[in-house]
Amino acid sequence: MELESKFRLTKEGEKIFGNGPCLLLETVRKLGSLSKAAKELNMSYSKAWSMINRSEKALGCLLIDTQIGGTGGGGSNLTPVAEYLIKAYRDFYKEAIYILDVLYRKYFEGF
Amino acid sequence: MELESKFRLTKEGEKIFGNGPCLLLETVRKLGSLSKAAKELNMSYSKAWSMINRSEKALGCLLIDTQIGGTGGGGSNLTPVAEYLIKAYRDFYKEAIYILDVLYRKYFEGF
DNA sequence: CAACGTTGTTTTTTCATTAGGATAACGCTC
DNA sequence: GAGCGTTATCCTAATGAAAAAACAACGTTG
Numbered sequence: 017m018e019l020e021s022k023f024r025l026t027k028e029g030e031k032i033f034g035n036g037p038c039l040l041l042e043t044v045r046k047l048g049s050l051s052k053a054a055k056e057l058n059m060s061y062s063k064a065w066s067m068i069n070r071s072e073k074a075l076g077c078l079l080i081d082t083q084i085g086g087t088g089g090g091g092s093n094l095t096p097v098a099e100y101l102i103k104a105y106r107d108f109y110k111e112a113i114y115i116l117d118v119l120y121r122k123y124f125e126g127f
Numbered sequence: 128m129e130l131e132s133k134f135r136l137t138k139e140g141e142k143i144f145g146n147g148p149c150l151l152l153e154t155v156r157k158l159g160s161l162s163k164a165a166k167e168l169n170m171s172y173s174k175a176w177s178m179i180n181r182s183e184k185a186l187g188c189l190l191i192d193t194q195i196g197g198t199g200g201g202g203s204n205l206t207p208v209a210e211y212l213i214k215a216y217r218d219f220y221k222e223a224i225y226i227l228d229v230l231y232r233k234y235f236e237g238f
Numbered sequence: 239c240a241a242c243g244t245t246g247t248t249t250t251t252t253c254a255t256t257a258g259g260a261t262a263a264c265g266c267t268c
Numbered sequence: 269g270a271g272c273g274t275t276a277t278c279c280t281a282a283t284g285a286a287a288a289a290a291c292a293a294c295g296t297t298g
Binding site for chain 2: 272273274275276277278
């Protein structure tokens with residue numbers, strides 16, 4: 017038996033940030049492009065775009081800095097806010113997973 | 128900004144137990160009937176039944192002890208396994224929520 | 239100035255999960 | 269044996285998410 021845990025930051029019920037957007041942003045940082053990141057993660061561009069867009073709307077500030085046209089057609093890079101959020105979420109996540117595993121063993125060891 | 132957390136016990140990907148089944152079982156214990164519990168929670172009987180059934184299948188043992196027919200048409204009562212699971216889950220949940228709130232403030236206080 | 243690959247956006251279609259409705263079986267009570 | 273309320277089960281409908289398609293706008297490159 018295993019424990020599955022999910023976390024999500026919200027603002028008045030609106031989704032702001034979670035595992036999906038975090039992974040997507042990290043891939044954007046690696047590839048410098050939202051469309052390439054979507055391909056890498058096997059999701060449609062429109063889904064990737066709407067994930068970022070929704071987070072930005074709920075958050076009230078930009079997560080990616082985009083360029084349309086130009087060399088290579090354009091691209092996307094992370095804003096400082098996005099970098100901050102990713103780091104905070106990853107640190108939080110790592111610690112949370114560790115503690116929850118301890119709790120899980122404490123309460124469900126026998127099962 | 129708030130943190131939303133969800134937990135679920137699984138076995139090889141199959142859902143075993145979580146917030147929904149736990150609340151449903153607690154309501155069954157209170158009312159002595161699965162159909163009454165479903166009404167109290169505003170869900171259809173078939174949904175309530177399938178929730179329990181799926182958990183039992185994944186778990187490999189019974190969670191409710193049912194009687195069909197007889198006085199009042201029958202009814203359902205919790206098995207010792209169900210009682211054990213409910214208590215373990217509630218204790219786990221309470222402690223997990225507390226710790227996660229501490230972590231949340233630690234990492235996202237500024238936001 | 240044409241080509242290219244990207245972003246931005248809308249619309250349509252597909253798909254999976256969930257919710258609900260209908261019905262049979264059951265056993266006690268009257 | 270009829271009536272009742274429950275459990276058990278199946279089948280259909282509704283909801284919502286995901287995917288896909290389509291197209292305009294953009295700016296550098298050659």
